[in-house]
Amino acid sequence: MSSVTEPEKKVPVIDDVDVAVAGGGVAGTFAAIAAARNGASTLLIERFASIGGNIGPGMIVSGGMIDTPFHEKLSYESTIYPRLYGIAREFLLRYVDLGGGSIPPFRDKGAQVSREQNYARDSNIASYLAAQMLEESGAQLLVSTQVADPILEENCVRGLFVENKSGRQAVKAKVVIDATGEADVARRAGAPILYPKDCYQEIDEHAPTGMGLGYLVGGVNWEKYDAYRERAEISAEDLEWGREVFPEGYWYEEYRPIIPFVRKGVETGEYKLRESITLDGRSIDLGNIPGYGPMPFRCPSMPGFALGRIMLVRGMDAGNGLHISALEIAFRRRIFEITHFWKNYVPGFEDSFLLYIAPYLGSRGGPCIEGEYTLTMDDCRAGRRFDDVLYLYGENRALRHSCSEGECKWVDMPYRVMLPKKIDGLLAVGRSASGIPDTLLRHRMAAKVMGQAVGTAAALAAKQDISPKKIDVTELQGILLDAGYYLGDRWRLKELGLV
Ligand SMILES: Cc1cc2nc3c(=O)[nH]c(=O)nc-3n(C[C@H](O)[C@H](O)[C@H](O)COP(=O)(O)OP(=O)(O)OC[C@H]3O[C@@H](n4cnc5c(N)ncnc54)[C@H](O)[C@@H]3O)c2cc1C
Known part of the structure; x- marks a missing residue:
């Protein structure tokens, strides 16, 4: 690839903070709320x-803001963590008070939890509350940037260059968090x-x-759709066609009533079952569109609306701007075509219209740092212990596995997964922290619980003007314990020198 040299230039410093x-x-x-609450200018x-x-x-x-129980041995509140605590708990309780409809009340062990789907409505509540709690913490916010x-000074991050309508600017910081x-x-x-x-x-x-x-x-008339669904008689021929194109189980059952329409749409060329895009000379399969996710589903608190997602793409690099651009274009086109297919064919959707597409392509994984330690699924399944534990984590697949083996195991989340190798002054959090698989x-x-832990660590490092790699982890563990974090039982805390 050819290149040009960017000329050196002076960039205005718009802020100088402890934590960026x-x-x-x-x-x-x-992370920002926690850093500010711990006294750092953020x-x-x-x-x-x-x-x-x-x-x-x-x-x-x-879906489950807390989470659904992954195993009958687990209570609702003790899935991902042995219990809920910290800013994450505060956020959830306030979110419910604001009308966030998707959190079922805490329930007894083993109780089933219904998954209401209020994504669009509740995401505005989540954004509003996040901004409110951030403001209350005293942290500053710079958006559209x-x-x-x-x-960089040698291998140490000393701040960030940012770009917005004002052009290129600089923010100096003692510690930077990559979120x-x-x-x-x-x-x-x-x-x-x-x-x-792969x-x-x-x-x-x-x-x-x-x-x-x-x-x-x-503009969805769900009553009409339900009435159609109840009386829909699907021919044996259509059913056989459907069995070949739709996955078995839940999704097949969901799609059963619309098989004749999908078939017709495919045969007339109006609806494509599969689509691919070409990237770096390779063909990337966007997936079997009726297969996973594109069926718009209803949200109990939003009559007349349907929510949809298209997803599951392999062979993409979420850290590659050209890949993202190609997929954003293809997915948006696809969503338009899918919703028009529903409008044109499916009873109850005649007056429907595509109202909104999220402004960005979400990702469950992608590139992450190679940390001073990389947490793996094996660690999670084994419930491994680490001396630099900041909290206990129950990865859902790993929990399901260990519970089925007879003992539900939570793994110690080591501080080192948040510390990148070779680079100083930087902490990584959420999907950016070090894990295998990437998801x-x-x-x-x-992400919330790790956010609070990392923000606390950053504030500690900034206060002492030292590298995040040099902080006293026992001191950090103590602060997190005081904030309600669970690092293990009394015996374990004794072993860690915390009691
Ligand atoms: C389709 C889908 C379904 C999911 N379902 C579930 C589920 O059922 N349960 C569950 O627990 N999790 C689910 N997840 C995963 C979960 O939502 C994410 O993993 C979680 O949001 C990760 O948090 P994060 O803070 O690491 O990343 P994000 O929430 O993606 O935050 C990254 C932020 O950084 C900003 N950003 C990125 N680059 C820059 C930049 N250069 N400059 C400035 N800002 C930048 C982004 O705009 C964004 O606000 C799902 C994810 C997807 C995509």
């Missing part, structure tokens, strides 16, 4: 106009990076990368 957080998504927002920088990332503008908010390169999801800051700093591998799919069906784009459809640390509650 790149990316106001789930992890970044909680600036959160977000490329969009609102914060919350995937649970905010990305519209992937509800892209984080570009880190300010961009795809480890943008770490990659540009030249830190060693772990890229997703074989991760064997460990997690959403890996590698697992991208998705949410959309909202208005291991994606869980939204995990």
Whole structure:
């Protein structure tokens, strides 16, 4: 590839803070709140106009804001963590008070939890509340601003170059937190990076990368659709055709009533079952569109609306601007075509219209730092212990596995997964932290809890004017314990020298 040399130039410094957080998504927002609450002057920088990332503008908010029980041995409140605590708990309770409809009340062990789907409505509540809690913490917020390169002094990050309507500017910081999801800051700093591998799919069906784009459809007459669905008689021939193109089980049952329409649409060329795009000379399969996700589903609190997502793409690099651009274009076109197919063919959707598409392609994984330690699925399954534990984490697939083996195991989350190798002055959080497969640390509650831990660590390092790699981890553990974090039982705390 040919290149040009960017001329050297002086860039105005618009802020000089203790902690700068790149990316106001789930992890970044909680990190900034925690850093500010721990006394650090903090600036959160977000490329969009609102914060919350995937649970905010990305519209992937509800389902289980806490989480559904992954195993009958687990109570609702003790899935990802042995219990809920900290800013994440505070956020959830306030979110419910504001009308966030998707959190079922805490329930007894083993109780089933219904998954209401209020993504579009609740994502605005999540964004609003995130901004409110950030403001209360005293952290500053700079939106509509892209984080570009880190300010580097040898191997130490000393701040960030940012780009917005004013052009290129600089923010100096004692500590920078990379919460961009795809480890943008770490990659540009030249830190060693772990890229997703195709074989991760064997460990997690959403890996590698697992991208998705949410959309909202208005004007749906669900009563009419239900009435049609109840009386729909599907011919044996159509059913056989459907069995070949739709996956078995839940999705097949969902699609059963519309098989004749899909078939007709495919035969007339109006509806494509599969689509691919060409990237770097390779053909990337966008997936079997009726297969996973594109069926718009209803949201109990939003009559007349349907929500949809198209997702699951492999072979994409979420850290590659050209890949993202190609997929954004293809997915948006696809969403338009899918919703028009429904409008033209499916009873109840005659007056429907595509109201909104989320402003960005969400990702469940992507590139992440190679940390001083990389957490793996094996660690999670084994419930491994680490002396630099900041909290206990129950990766859902690993939990399901260990519970089935007889003992539910939570793994110690070591501080080192947040520390990039070779680069100083930088912490990575959420999907940017170090995990294999790339989707291991994606869980939204995990991103919140890690956010608070990382923000606390950054404030500690900034206060002492030392590298995040040099802080006293026992001191950090003590602060997190005081904030309600669970690092293990009394015996374990004694072992760690915390009691
Ligand atoms: C389709 C889909 C379905 C999902 N379903 C679930 C589920 O059911 N349960 C669950 O727990 N999790 C789910 N997730 C995962 C979860 O939503 C994410 O993993 C979580 O949001 C990760 O948080 P994060 O803070 O690391 O990243 P994000 O929430 O993506 O935040 C990254 C933030 O950084 C900003 N940013 C990025 N680059 C820059 C830059 N250069 N400059 C400035 N800002 C930048 C982005 O705009 C964004 O606000 C799903 C994800 C997807 C995509």
